[in-house]
Amino acid sequence: MVKLSRDEITPEHIYLNRRKFMVGIGSAAGALALAACAVPGVQQAGGIQAAPAAPAIELPEALANAEPTASALTDELGDSLNEYDVIAGYNNYYEFSMDKEAVAKLSQNFATRPWEVKVGGLVENPTTYSIDDILTRFTQEERIYRLRCVEAWSMVIPWVGFPIAALLEEVKPTAEAKYVKFTTVYRPEAMPGQQRSTLNWPYVEGLRLDEAMNPLAIFATGMYGKPLTVSNGAPIRLVVPWKYGFKSIKSIVDIELVEEEPVSAWMAAAAYEYGFYANVNPEVDHPRWSQATERRIGENQRRETLMFNGYEDEVAHLYEGMDLSLYY
Ligand SMILES: Nc1nc2c(c(=O)[nH]1)N[C@H]1C(S)=C(S)[C@@H](COP(=O)(O)O)O[C@H]1N2
Numbered sequence: 001m002v003k004l005s006r007d008e009i010t011p012e013h014i015y016l017n018r019r020k021f022m023v024g025i026g027s028a029a030g031a032l033a034l035a036a037c038a039v040p041g042v043q044q045a046g047g048i049q050a051a052p053a054a055p056a057i058e059l060p061e062a063l064a065n066a067e068p069t070a071s072a073l074t075d076e077l078g079d080s081l082n083e084y085d086v087i088a089g090y091n092n093y094y095e096f097s098m099d100k101e102a103v104a105k106l107s108q109n110f111a112t113r114p115w116e117v118k119v120g121g122l123v124e125n126p127t128t129y130s131i132d133d134i135l136t137r138f139t140q141e142e143r144i145y146r147l148r149c150v151e152a153w154s155m156v157i158p159w160v161g162f163p164i165a166a167l168l169e170e171v172k173p174t175a176e177a178k179y180v181k182f183t184t185v186y187r188p189e190a191m192p193g194q195q196r197s198t199l200n201w202p203y204v205e206g207l208r209l210d211e212a213m214n215p216l217a218i219f220a221t222g223m224y225g226k227p228l229t230v231s232n233g234a235p236i237r238l239v240v241p242w243k244y245g246f247k248s249i250k251s252i253v254d255i256e257l258v259e260e261e262p263v264s265a266w267m268a269a270a271a272y273e274y275g276f277y278a279n280v281n282p283e284v285d286h287p288r289w290s291q292a293t294e295r296r297i298g299e300n301q302r303r304e305t306l307m308f309n310g311y312e313d314e315v316a317h318l319y320e321g322m323d324l325s326l327y328y
């Protein structure tokens with residue numbers, strides 16, 4: 001059981017194991033790709049910067065027992081990373097349990113191999129990928145992001161993954177495609193929560209195509225330099241850091257490009273409380289609680305919630321002309 005104390009604020013067991021972070025060859029193409037995808041914290045004054053190059057990370061399953069590793073102790077705002085055990089042991093994953101501290105144990109024997117992800121709908125190249133295809137085909141890199149749950153708690157997590165855009169560029173959405181719909185695996189015999197009607201299973205989420213193409217939106221396949229735990233959504237989940245955590249759907253098996261706005265599992269359950277956009281916004285309260293502040297796991301004091309969870313510079317342009325108070 002995870003107990004949160006002040007002692008756990010500092011992640012002591014971060015190993016800056018540079019050998020595992022193979023710095024990619026500094027090709028012009030690599031540098032351009034990095035410049036185009038403005039990772040917060042990476043200064044880009046005056047055009048292309050030589051360093052840091054996006055480090056490629058390999059995630060063989062054998063790394064499941066490795067020490068957690070991360071390239072930094074904090075995010076770009078200076079906030080400490082949460083500890084590996086806390087991130088892996090305090091989860092929202094209703095397919096297993098509504099008790100955040102019960103998910104890790106209940107999910108530990110869930111099989112994530114073999115695993116296929118089917119990508120179809122309004123695309124030129126419908127493709128079914130095996131998870132091992134995905135791990136080798138798309139360059140995996142570290143992204144340290146804040147995760148802000150709609151329940152007003154948050155963490156800082158060093159994910160490993162790759163941009164959604166990289167996968168969409170391979171399957172080539174057609175001109176009619178406006179949204180991306182993501183679906184979680186349906187396996188009620190192995191997911192006890194799916195035997196109850198808390199939500200309409202399987203869990204579904206969606207993004208507008210331009211949101212999905214934003215460089216901050218990733219598929220995560222790892223965390224702290226290791227493969228994802230089942231509790232964190234193994235083998236592949238979404239991470240959309242400027243939106244409430246429920247948008248970041250776990251254990252994805254189906255991706256469909258569609259014309260109409262998808263109805264997410266949470267919209268079907270309570271559209272008034274959990275809208276399609278669900279951008280982190282301290283000024284728009286949940287009908288039942290304030291969103292102005294949050295509890296960072298491991299801290300005692302509440303802290304102020306940031307507009308778009310602190311990623312305003314990267315994503316505000318996506319919502320120009322929209323009345324944000326209407327898009328919970
Ligand atoms: N399939 C599925 N995905 C899900 C959820 C879920 O219950 N089922 N919970 C969401 C919520 S509410 C949050 S806050 C994040 C939590 O991610 P974490 O447990 O990796 O921190 O996962 C999201 N993705």
Ligand SMILES: [Mo]
Nearest residue numbers: 149150245246
């Ligand atoms: Mo959440």
